Amino acid sequence: MSQSLTGQEVRQSCRTGKLTAPTPGLASGYTQANLVILPSSVAFDFLLFCHRNPKPCPLLDVTEVGDPEARYVAPNSDLRTDLPRYRVWRHGEMVEEVTDVKHLWRDDFVGFLIGCSFSFEAAMLNANIPVRHIQEGKNVPMYKTNIACTRAGIFSGNLVVSMRPLSPADAIKSVQITSRFSLSHGAPIHWGDAAKIGINDIDKPDFGDAVTIYDGEAPVFWACGVTPQVALLQAKPEIAITHAPGHMFITDMKE
Amino acid sequence: MSQSLTGQEVRQSCRTGKLTAPTPGLASGYTQANLVILPSSVAFDFLLFCHRNPKPCPLLDVTEVGDPEARYVAPNSDLRTDLPRYRVWRHGEMVEEVTDVKHLWRDDFVGFLIGCSFSFEAAMLNANIPVRHIQEGKNVPMYKTNIACTRAGIFSGNLVVSMRPLSPADAIKSVQITSRFSLSHGAPIHWGDAAKIGINDIDKPDFGDAVTIYDGEAPVFWACGVTPQVALLQAKPEIAITHAPGHMFITDMKE
Incomplete structure (x- = not known):
């Protein structure tokens, strides 16, 4: 293939x-x-x-x-x-x-x-923004958050996010780029302190693999397509x- | 009231x-x-x-x-x-x-x-763009077009549009303004030649009242909330x- x-x-x-x-x-x-x-x-x-x-x-x-x-x-x-x-x-x-x-x-x-997030990752790579899990040959790290989705009928559950560590300059560029990808989760939902959205250990993702966060980088979080699967399991x-x-x-x- | x-x-x-x-x-x-x-x-x-x-x-x-x-x-x-x-x-x-x-x-x-279009009309008036049917104390003129909506199950039908006559400068400003109102029909869908979207007589709207179009103005057309009602009647x-x-x-x- x-x-x-x-x-x-x-x-x-x-x-x-x-x-x-x-x-x-x-x-x-x-x-x-x-x-x-x-x-x-x-x-x-x-x-x-x-x-x-x-x-x-x-x-x-x-x-x-x-x-x-x-x-x-x-x-x-x-x-x-x-x-x-x-x-x-x-x-x-x-x-x-x-x-x-x-x-x-x-x-x-x-x-x-x-x-899914593949589309915006391609655009980030094209803009020379590093995508850590791709660099490290891993699956993107994903985390359950404490942010509740809006319920609809039998479907409810908390938001799941994917994370990419970025320098402040790259994080700003990535906000600009991913804002244009509304059919691919759009702009990030959080940036920086993981505990604020209920993530206690950034090195222990709930799905996918942990990745390296270098000095001077902060974790940037995007809404993730695993969210509807979690809602499905609950429903x-x-x-x-x-x-x-x-x-x-x-x-x-x-x- | x-x-x-x-x-x-x-x-x-x-x-x-x-x-x-x-x-x-x-x-x-x-x-x-x-x-x-x-x-x-x-x-x-x-x-x-x-x-x-x-x-x-x-x-x-x-x-x-x-x-x-x-x-x-x-x-x-x-x-x-x-x-x-x-x-x-x-x-x-x-x-x-x-x-x-x-x-x-x-x-x-x-x-x-x-x-509905009330929201963007308020924004147009705030920007000193004339809204003809309001000036003339009438209902907005609305027309059935030849543009098919995308069918979904039992619901189908052609797009209905509302029309406001504007000068080129005001039409451009109104595109900028209404583009920001995605929950109020958004940017116009057509501008100028009414026959191109299946409207044969601009003075005979299918719903609402005819309004004056002055020299130097062209009709500008927005998607209209009567569209789902027409789809309802057909379904x-x-x-x-x-x-x-x-x-x-x-x-x-x-x-």
Whole structure:
């Protein structure tokens, strides 16, 4: 698999079973997305949760009830087959990881595609701003905060953030850059003292890996696409399907 | 009733039956909103329609299923009583106009509050840009266009626009001003040749009143909150409740 593929080519490789690996670095320049599939009985609540919490849950596309095609960001796609790997959740418990969900698809399913931070990281790198976890070959560190999301129906939970350590000058530039990426979590939500948002140990992320923070740098925090997954676990819907971590849906949208 | 009331005071007057008149000019500085109430069976489709068509349908607030309070833009409000006048629609037909809808409220109802153009008109007037229909004491002229909205489930239809004639300099200023009002339809969608968007006779608006266009002025068109009402009429849901024209919900949000 190569950087030079299009989003459509990566989706096709997933569909034919050739690609089951993580997607970071694939189809460079194309927007990647988090996936959540839910039955229509809870789809209104989840859509409202995303609407009320646009920083962690920026919606790139929402399918019609029963339709597995993401018509706006990826015409002719099929959400049942076009990701390399899925997780299936029943009543809030992860029950299996699979490479397609054709056998599970139902007429009442709705797919939600939610922006992720890969797009703004590419823009930061282009502006010569270091992205520490990429430099160190790690997953981005993510933390549960004490900031409550706005509840919608059965969905609630605290905001999860990702963190990148930056010098003050780079932090200012990164605010300017990421403010333009409203479909990719937008501007940071906090900068500096981690305890202020309920993070007690910056070296112990709740998800992903710890990264080095050098002298003269401060941690900068962005809303993170893991937030809706935490809300899902708390809501415990009868069934939910998501992408497996790092195994994203690649759209036709240029970053 | 006076300009100097708060949103809450106007809502209280509606609730006690004292106010049944139109709201333009009331509670100056407070954001007014269009209301649509629908049963939960079609609420996902309508929320998705608003999400896909944010210029005609900017959402100020959406209630939880069965809850008549607009908790975010007007705490302690009651959508069943706090508007001066309502219209009730059954299967796409207007069946009655009433001053409260307590007797019709159901546990499966969802309320949608949608921004209207009053907010940006106030900002235009503050910048000494003439708003012709206000100068002439008329309703704003509104037109059906040939621009299709993005369909969502049972909801579809063409964009409806409002029109204000402006000189080129004022049109440019109005683009700058209204761009900042994303919850009030945002920047114009067209400027100049009305035929290009399917309007054949600028002197015959589909809703509201014709206004004078002086030499050196061109018509400037904004997405209009009548659009979701047209989509409602086409979708013909079993029941829908809206505000009566000009009889808006007044929020606690400052413009």
